[in-house]
Amino acid sequence: MGKPVIGITIGDPAGVGPEVTLKAFKNRKMFDMCIPVVIGDINVIKKAATIVGYDSEINLIEDTDQCKEGKLNLLSLDNVDFDYRFGSIQPECGRVAFEYIKTGIELALAGNIDAVVTAPIHKEALNLAGFHYSGHTEIFADLTKTKDYAMMLASEPLKVIHVSTHVSLRKACDMVKQERVYKVIKLAYEGIKGLGVQAPRIAVAGLNPHAGETGLFGDEEIKEIIPAVERAKQEGFNVTGPLPPDTIFLHCKEGKYDIAVVMYHDQGHIPLKLLDFMGGVNITVGLPIIRTSVDHGTAFGKAGKGTADETSMIKAIETAVQFAINRQGD
Structure with missing residues (x-):
């Protein structure tokens, strides 16, 4: 079983994605666990390399067959033919960021890479470019035809x-339905199985x-959540x-359960970011491919500063x- 080939999309060029990608691989131990394929643009990567002091060799490739172990492999789409400004919302940056994501998804679906890791995009730039998604999660679901x-x-x-995630709080309450909670x-x-837990305990x-x-304070639990939990229990899931x-x-946090099913975005995001803001990972579950992401945004205020x-x-x-290793072992 060889090292997983991990595709990394650099996100919005005006944000910190290119910088944190290169900074991650200044740690040589990262090459011990995977063969990285950065999906981006050579001009953006060169600029980021200067900013963060990345001076190791970058292997420019046209397809994944040209990857080298121990090197940072770069698949350049050569799509940044414009001047971009760090820390600024620009439709052109939204466009190229979408193209990186699309390429990563296509490579993963074709089996040329084992997973896609995404650096942050800016949702407004994405939508100004004509791609009307509320975030990475929805892009991956749409392009992989995942329901x-x-x-x-x-x-x-x-x-x-x-x-539910990127919807208004009012709509989020309406989305708490038995079938969705059960799914x-x-x-x-x-x-959780993908993270190696053999007998998941779900709260x-x-x-x-x-x-x-x-x-007394609402009937969604009685009408929607409890029936979903009972259905899952009957099917053998360890759920409370x-x-x-x-x-x-x-x-x-104390270890009684392995994961919490939460009803809306902030109900889950707030406690996790309070406990471990920079250590959190965003994972899209249910896709035919593996997708993880940083759990922070473009950080425009830090972009270009290293x-x-x-x-x-x-x-x-x-x-x-x-996830890739566990999937290979299935």
Whole structure:
């Protein structure tokens, strides 16, 4: 079983993606675990290399057969033929960032790379370029024709998976439906298995305060969440809930459960980022390919300065390698 080939899309050139990608591979140990294929543009990478002081050889390739172990392989799309400004929203940057993602997905679907790791994009730049997605997760689902998927965030102290993500809070409440909750419980099982947990213990959060307090503070738990949990139990899943949202994360942090199924974006993001902001990894579960990502944005305020922290990128690559190895072993 050889080293996994990991594709890394550099994200928005005006953000910190190119910098954190190169900074991650200044650590030579990263080459021990994988064969990296950076998907981006040679001009952007050269500029980032100067900023972060990356002076190792970069192997320019046209296809993955030309990859070399121990080298940073670069698949340049040569699509940055314009002047871009660090820390600025630019439609051209949204366009090229989408092209990097599309290429990564195509390579993974073709089996030429074992996983895709994504650096951050700027959603407004993406939409100004004409690509009307709310984020990476939706792009991957659309281009892989995946219907049932979910965003999972993983860190050392906490792992969460979301029933809904990039929608308004009002709409998120409406999306708490039995069928969706049940499917996300199954996706939670799949995601944790991918991290090597053989017998996942799943906790499900309530939507309302005190998980509804038997209907006093809302009936979504009674009508939608409890039936989903019971259905999953009947199918053999080790699942508990709904648990009050104000205590479920403490139980997970203390090791009672392996993952929490949360009902909406901030319910999961806030506790995880509080506990381990730079160590979190974003994983799209349910896809036919492996996709992980840094759990931070373009950080326009740091772009071009060489000060961006590469910890989340390293964790995202490590997680992609772990998933790839576990999938190879299935």
